[in-house]
Amino acid sequence: ALTATDFKVADLSLAEFGRKEIRLAEHEMPGLMQTREEFADAQPLKGARIMGSLHMTIQTAVLIETLVDLGAEVRWVSCNIFSTQDHAAAAVVVGRDGTPEDPRGVPVFAWKGETLEEYWWCTEQALNWPGHGGPNMILDDGGDATMLVHKGAEFEKAGAVPDPSTAESEEFRVFLTLLQRSLQEDPQRWTNIAADIKGVSEETTTGVHRLYQLAETGDLLFPAINVNDSVTKSKFDNLYGCRHSLVDGINRAVDVMLAGKTAVVCGFGDVGKGSAESLRAQGARVIVTEIDPICALQASMQGYQVLTLEDVIETADVFITTTGNKDIIKAADMARMKHQAIVGNIGHFDNEIDVAGLEATPDIKKINIKPQVDEYVFSDGHSVILLSEGRLLNLGNATGHPSFVMSNSFTNQTIAQIELWTKNDEYDKKVYVLPKHLDEKVARLHLDAVGVKLTELTPDQAAYIGVPVNGPYKPDHYRY
Numbered sequence: 430a431l432t433a434t435d436f437k438v439a440d441l442s443l444a445e446f447g448r449k450e451i452r453l454a455e456h457e458m459p460g461l462m463q464t465r466e467e468f469a470d471a472q473p474l475k476g477a478r479i480m481g482s483l484h485m486t487i488q489t490a491v492l493i494e495t496l497v498d499l500g501a502e503v504r505w506v507s508c509n510i511f512s513t514q515d516h517a518a519a520a521v522v523v524g525r526d527g528t529p530e531d532p533r534g535v536p537v538f539a540w541k542g543e544t545l546e547e548y549w550w551c552t553e554q555a556l557n558w559p560g561h562g563g564p565n566m567i568l569d570d571g572g573d574a575t576m577l578v579h580k581g582a583e584f585e586k587a588g589a590v591p592d593p594s595t596a597e598s599e600e601f602r603v604f605l606t607l608l609q610r611s612l613q614e615d616p617q618r619w620t621n622i623a624a625d626i627k628g629v630s631e632e633t634t635t636g637v638h639r640l641y642q643l644a645e646t647g648d649l650l651f652p653a654i655n656v657n658d659s660v661t662k663s664k665f666d667n668l669y670g671c672r673h674s675l676v677d678g679i680n681r682a683v684d685v686m687l688a689g690k691t692a693v694v695c696g697f698g699d700v701g702k703g704s705a706e707s708l709r710a711q712g713a714r715v716i717v718t719e720i721d722p723i724c725a726l727q728a729s730m731q732g733y734q735v736l737t738l739e740d741v742i743e744t745a746d747v748f749i750t751t752t753g754n755k756d757i758i759k760a761a762d763m764a765r766m767k768h769q770a771i772v773g774n775i776g777h778f779d780n781e782i783d784v785a786g787l788e789a790t791p792d793i794k795k796i797n798i799k800p801q802v803d804e805y806v807f808s809d810g811h812s813v814i815l816l817s818e819g820r821l822l823n824l825g826n827a828t829g830h831p832s833f834v835m836s837n838s839f840t841n842q843t844i845a846q847i848e849l850w851t852k853n854d855e856y857d858k859k860v861y862v863l864p865k866h867l868d869e870k871v872a873r874l875h876l877d878a879v880g881v882k883l884t885e886l887t888p889d890q891a892a893y894i895g896v897p898v899n900g901p902y903k904p905d906h907y908r909y
């Protein structure tokens with residue numbers, strides 16, 4: 430049984446609803462369910478204490494229970510203040526054989542609508558392992574848990590105390606405040622935690638970017654597997670996931686007719702490609718902005734007009750940022766938009782849209798329409814509608830990607846955890862991607878469910894194109 434203080438979710442009475450949706454999701458997640466079967470006896474994650482920081486959704490519940498079924502102990506938080514599905518969090522805490530009065534599942538610290546203080550408090554709680562100090566594995570999405578351990582250890586090594594007043598953003602100020610307190614409590618805490626951690630598997634483009642930066646400067650404290658760049662992750666989740674969940678988020682937020690409107694998608698990477706298709710399928714006229722000539726040309730070949738934000742700022746109806754970069758849409762841009770233009774972000778962090786700038790301008794009035802939908806009224810009377818305060822809207826306004834695509838992502842995550850835990854001495858303090866045969870395996874696990882009949886190579890054909898009959902079928906540099 431869990432003690433009442435060793436989890437924090439919105440409402441345990443939502444567990445039954447959560448459990449029903451988890452049951453439906455399991456059927457849509459064949460990769461995870463077959464992985465459970467394959468490793469049920471071997472228990473490869475026995476001894477692993479996995480701290481997860483990844484949107485606490487129904488799909489993530491199936492991931493968490495897969496890790497448990499493979500032998501791991503798990504503690505969990507969301508990696509975004511708005512992305513938790515409270516019924517999923519409740520069901521995971523209650524567990525498969527518990528009740529709301531007697532929860533027996535996994536400690537989760539997450540609820541929809543956390544403050545920034547609460548967000549970092551939750552992350553710290555999940556990293557606090559009763560009886561052990563910390564976890565020995567991290568499963569991250571966006572890199573916040575990894576950053577907390579690294580920054581903490583960095584300050585400790587330098588013997589320095591963080592100064593929150595130097596922070597460039599509110600988010601970072603809250604983060605430094607937590608770190609300041611934690612270092613005063615125990616000046617060796619993060620160094621000790623870092624020493625125990627065998628590795629991290631990272632879910633998303635932005636988190637992977639942070640890991641490569643740490644590895645480049647020699648500051649990465651443990652091995653990392655870049656799950657994002659498995660083909661069966663970024664070429665499916667980022668693309669087809671966003672194709673599903675972008676419009677879902679917009680519809681649940683404002684339910685505005687998208688057909689006939691002009692929508693701007695900033696960035697035409699994997700997320701941008703899915704987002705543009707999502708809007709086009711609704712009958713919107715889609716215009717793309719890009720900085721990369723290759724992606725710009727791809728957008729053009731797909732039939733999208735490629736312009737700059739400046740060209741469309743006064744005429745478009747919907748603006749979606751997908752860049753993983755910062756300062757894409759400024760407060761001054763929003764001042765020039767059409768009345769009731771819709772502005773949202775589907776990239777990982779909330780600095781793509783200058784919400785701080787909106788908030789800081791005294792004569793802009795904010796009207797909350799409902800949770801995660803705000804209208805900002807400018808002094809000339811026109812307004813813009815901002816979704817999820819500029820945080821990823823597919824998880825803030827809707828429920829993120831559907832189970833089937835997340836089964837691909839999370840099967841990669843599970844395999845990455847098994848790799849790092851069971852073959853730890855084969856990994857240095859670097860960033861790795863899973864080998865192609867495992868990427869192909871993840872795809873294979875999902876074929877039956879969608880009725881795919883795969884053609885088999887004859888030995889003669891295999892020899893002719895120079896690949897083994899059973900794969901891998903492509904060189905590592907192949908781009909799909």
Ligand code: NAI
Nearest residue numbers: 633634635696698699700719720721752753754775776777
């Ligand atoms: P990506 O690197 O494939 O695409 C980003 C694109 O934005 C690139 O083509 C880049 O050239 C372009 N870009 C950068 N600066 C720009 C600027 N100033 N103006 C216009 N374009 C610009 O990355 P990916 O995989 O598409 O991910 C994008 C973001 O979405 C990341 O933060 C990632 O973590 C996040 N993500 C969110 C998901 C969700 O469910 N909301 C799912 C997967 C990823």
